[in-house]
Amino acid sequence: xxxxxxxLSLSLEAVLGDALEQSFVRLDELTLIVKAQHYTSAMRALxxxxxxxxxxxxxxxxxxxSGYGSDGDNDGSWDxxxxxxxxxxxxxxxxxxxxxxxxxxxxxxxxxxxxxxxxPAANWYEREAFDLYGIVFEGHPDLRRLLTDYxxxxxxxxxxxxxxxxxxxxxDPTQRRVIYQPxxxxxxxxxxxxxxDESYGAGx
Numbered sequence: 001x002x003x004x005x006x007x008l009s010l011s012l013e014a015v016l017g018d019a020l021e022q023s024f025v026r027l028d029e030l031t032l033i034v035k036a037q038h039y040t041s042a043m044r045a046l047x048x049x050x051x052x053x054x055x056x057x058x059x060x061x062x063x064x065x066s067g068y069g070s071d072g073d074n075d076g077s078w079d080x081x082x083x084x085x086x087x088x089x090x091x092x093x094x095x096x097x098x099x100x101x102x103x104x105x106x107x108x109x110x111x112x113x114x115x116x117x118x119x120p121a122a123n124w125y126e127r128e129a130f131d132l133y134g135i136v137f138e139g140h141p142d143l144r145r146l147l148t149d150y151x152x153x154x155x156x157x158x159x160x161x162x163x164x165x166x167x168x169x170x171x172d173p174t175q176r177r178v179i180y181q182p183x184x185x186x187x188x189x190x191x192x193x194x195x196x197d198e199s200y201g202a203g204x
Contacts, residue, residue, distance in 0.1 A: 002179045007031050008096055011051040016042050018047035031099045039102045046089060046098070047118055054098060055087035057119035060126060061086055062133035063101075066159045083110035083135055087122075115182060132157035151180065 003011070009023050009030050024031055035041040046052040063086055068078035081103035089098050104110035114137035115122040126137040129147040134155035137143055145152065153166045167180045190195030 003094075003096070008098070010097065012046070015045050015049045015051050019045075029097070030097060031101060032093045033103070035099045036112055040115075040118075043087075043100065043115055045120055046100070052091065053093045054091045054096070055088060056092060057115065057125075058090050058091040059088040059117050060115070060122050060129065062129035062135045062157065064133060064157065064159050068178055081105065082107040083133060084127060085112050085135060087115065109136065110134060112134040113136055113138050114143075116140055130156070134158065 005028055009025060012030070012032060013020055013023055016032070016034065016038075020032060021035050022033040023119050032042075048052045063084045064082060064166050065078050065084065066082050067078065074178070083104040085102050085104070087100045087102075089100060091097070102112055104112055110133070114126055114133065116126060116137075117139065123141070123200040125148060126135075126140055127144060129135045130137060130140075130143055131145040131147050132155055144150075148156065149169075154161055156165070160163045162183075164183050166183065168183050169180055170179055171177070
């Protein structure tokens with residue numbers, strides 16, 4: 001029978017020791033925030049320690065925290081690192097799940113260790129995070145773009161990436177090939193026009 005999420009939190013805190021920066025339970029799910037310099041050793045311990053045995057990596061993604069916490073009355077309260085990598089791990093043996101978050105120390109060059117050597121399933125997830133967020137995974141065996149074109153400029157899931165993009169592609173019949181050119185879409189604000197039909201729904 002799996003242990004409670006609170007008991008799991010206590011046991012994993014003991015396993016990770018100084019590598020753990022913070023842990024909390026929210027919506028009955030455990031989140032561990034580990035220090036970037038201990039990321040590899042912490043993840044290996046979660047896989048190999050008997051109290052962990054998280055043998056499966058089921059998801060990995062990047063997060064851009066710029067502007068996090070901002071709403072109509074708040075201009076953004078987040079003052080931590082901008083980029084993070086979030087990993088979801090599953091222990092089939094212990095019937096447990098855990099979320100692990102690690103923040104990239106450098107906002108200008110977000111970099112963390114690759115997990116592909118511990119869980120091969122991380123390979124394409126890390127390529128996706130690199131492509132969309134520009135997070136570099138040190139030690140990755142083949143860190144190339146995955147979803148965008150190889151000539152793509154920028155990282156489209158970053159919050160400062162323009163909605164219309166930087167360039168557009170089109171087929172040039174003169175050169176007989178696909179070319180890149182500056183975006184031709186002019187930014188504009190569309191105000192919807194409401195048309196009311198007084199007899200709408202009157203049984204006709």
